[in-house]
Amino acid sequence: xxxxxxxxxxxxxxxxxxxxxxxxxxxxxxxxxxxxxxxxxxxxxxxxxxxxxxxxxxxxxxxxxxxxxxxxxxxxxxxxxxxxxxxxxxxxxxxxxxxxxxxxxxxxxxxxxxxxxxxxxxxxxxxxxxxxxxxxxxxxxxxxxxxxxxxxxxxxxxxxxxxxxxxxxxxxxxxxxxxxxxxxxxxxxxxxxxxxxxxxxxxxxxxxxxxxxxxxxxxxxxxxx
Numbered sequence: 333x334x335x336x337x338x339x340x341x342x343x344x345x346x347x348x349x350x351x352x353x354x355x356x357x358x359x360x361x362x363x364x365x366x367x368x369x370x371x372x373x374x375x376x377x378x379x380x381x382x383x384x385x386x387x388x389x390x391x392x393x394x395x396x397x398x399x400x401x402x403x404x405x406x407x408x409x410x411x412x413x414x415x416x417x418x419x420x421x422x423x424x425x426x427x428x429x430x431x432x433x434x435x436x437x438x439x440x441x442x443x444x445x446x447x448x449x450x451x452x453x454x455x456x457x458x459x460x461x462x463x464x465x466x467x468x469x470x471x472x473x474x475x476x477x478x479x480x481x482x483x484x485x486x487x488x489x490x491x492x493x494x495x496x497x498x499x500x501x502x503x504x505x506x507x508x509x510x511x512x513x514x515x516x517x518x519x520x521x522x523x524x525x526x527x528x529x530x531x532x533x534x535x536x537x538x539x540x541x542x543x544x545x546x547x548x549x550x551x552x553x554x555x556x557x
Contacts, residue, residue: 335402339375339378341365342365342376343384343385349364358393361375379399384398406436407463409444410432411432412453416447416451417431419458425504425509426503458510459491459500460511476546477541478514478516479541481546484518487514488512489508489510489512490510492510492544499543503540506536515527
């Protein structure tokens, strides 16, 4: 079995989508990878042939034990590359994800071991994310989405979704990054969330506020849905 970059990307997308959303279908993969339905169908045939994924009668997709091992290694290498770029080379935190997407496929076992020895494997990435940590696990540890924070509360940004580089750069310009403190003012009539960032008032769209995990306040149940 030959593991191409394309196969690895599909496997990682399946693993990440399962972690974030639960059940994974072909349409889920198409959305995560940004390709057409026919392209996903062809990729799934190849992955099933190589015994990397399974698809049940309802179209639900899951990784086999072999596929899971591949994605675990790939996600670890992605995590290590992000940290290497940020901690050792000083690359901006909002740029490291896209760089790691390219470099993760070229990391050897030897380099992986050296990066673990140098950086450790347990610290979060520059976006504040731990490897394979699901939304449910984050909630159990006391985190919630910025969109859910109570008006008047001051929260600490713990992590942000790292897949949209333009959104990450936008967050950086606002001062929304891991470790930053944000005061939640109130929801606005236009569906945005009013925030105070270091004395500067700004409004954040719901979609963006749902990409930020914070600590330090209780859930605002009336808007949790």
